[in-house]
Amino acid sequence: MGLHRWWQVTLVIVCLFSSSLVEGLKTYSDRKSLDSFLRMQANEEIKNPKTGVLYNVSLPSNLTGMEVSVVRLRSFSLWSRGMNYSFFNLPPRIMSRPSQKRITILYENLGNCSSHYYNVPNHTMVAPVFGVMAYSSSESALVDEKINFTIHGDPIKIWFPLADERGRNHTPLCAKFTDNGLVKFKNMTKPYVCEVHRQGHYTLVIPSFPFPDELHTHSHGRRFTTWWVLGFAIGFIGLVVLGLILLALVMEVKKRKIRKMEKNSAGEELFDTFWIGETKLPLASSIRTQPILEN
Template sequence: MGFLLFDRRSLTMLLILSELIFWLPNLKSEETLDSLLQDYAFRAFVRPKTGIVYNGSVPSNLTGIKISALRLRSGSLWARGVETYNEFEIPKGIIVEPYVERIVLVYQNLANWSASYYSLTGYTHLVPVLGLLAYDASNLSAKNLPELFIRSSGEKPISIRFQNVGLVPDGSVAMCVWFDLQGRVNFSNVELGNTCLVSQQGHFSIVANYTDVRQIRTKNSKATWLIVGSVLGGVVLVVVMVLVVMWIRKYMVKKKMGRMEREAEVGEALSMKSVGNVKAPSAMGTRTQPAIEHDYVP
């Protein structure tokens, strides 16, 4: 029984370890992801030729990410640049530090993994994160290579033309974002609606600040409620004024009726007599009898 218990525990631990190993790339940092993608990009070189783009494959647990590799001479990169490398346009005058004879430019498209590795609080990605990293090409079987430092000499920047840029939320502004190799985040303006201009290698995207959108919606909501409150307040005031006027009129009528009743009670009542089928008030008999003013009778 003890052996079986030990065996079950061992089997459980083995299953847990296998799961961790299988999903390990998902738990790694950006730097380790770059090393992993560098390894798989270099595997795409079969009988490599300079200046040809080779598309690589990624592990099944990173499905969606696209990678490719391009081998170049440093001198050629300086003199001619690269007219088109997927979304990147690399001008001439690129400096490579430290200098090596040949370099490999590894391209990354993180697709649905963009927010997992390069999330920004308060921002949403409008396009996938794209990476451009340079490595020494002297050993195409090497792993965990350090990145070379490439930068534009200043004559013309590196251009990134993103495809299928998402809609910018109302009230927000699209911004280019650049994640450098030191982990710093830099922002710049979007050119022509889908283009970012950069001077160095790294990871790039277009983002929008959705915090501003929430603030604008909150302000609009407050303004709406203020208008609604003002309108309702005005309506209530009008209703109150109408009721007051009606009460005053009713009070005045009631007061007038009371006065008339009091005057009627003080005055002399008239008797009612029938004239045919109609009853009408009738005055009492004359109180003062007529008298002749003079005794002279003609």
């Protein structure tokens, strides 16, 4: 193979590598671009889908942690039997609007990508964002245009796995993300279960600010610490004062003993005194006999 041929092969490899690298680094910065990509990915990957069969959609590495599945259903089947899948329960008596012969249900679990695309002001998400979306389905496209649900029976139930343990300490709220960016809240009907009447994206949240019991606990802890430090300081000072008083009493007793010893010495004669360490002792003066000279 000539040198020119090697350069052509190298150029093709570099182009393919660059293309895959760009695709891997490609990001979907907002919800609309993500929804468009997921719909396009499902159509490109799944060819000639069978009705009633659930398909998992492969995603690029930059969306690792996200799970997407699609299923094509006949409208009559959805109305008569509903559809159960993983964390989702679609009960019977659901009708598409406008009416379609076949519809595609797209299930989304945004996983650890949830906080990148969704957030709730003054609240913390304690579960991943789940999406249940309905699309029209044609012979040429598995996922076509977005349509709506009309529920004439029981609501759709979504079971949420907790992604944050704080959700176990406080009762979360169901949060629905609307198309215009607003968030609607609703109480759970069962632990970590949301009942919804519309397609869309949902999650569980708790308020970000401390709860009253947490405030009480923190306040009680601060008061306990303050009183403990104050009590320790008062106790320490009290011990020091008591020690000084006892030392003064001992010194006074010693002084009285010494004075009594001096007073009771022989002949009531007062002696000079001298100190050995901290002890005062009597000292007798020495008298020397004067020498007499002899002749």
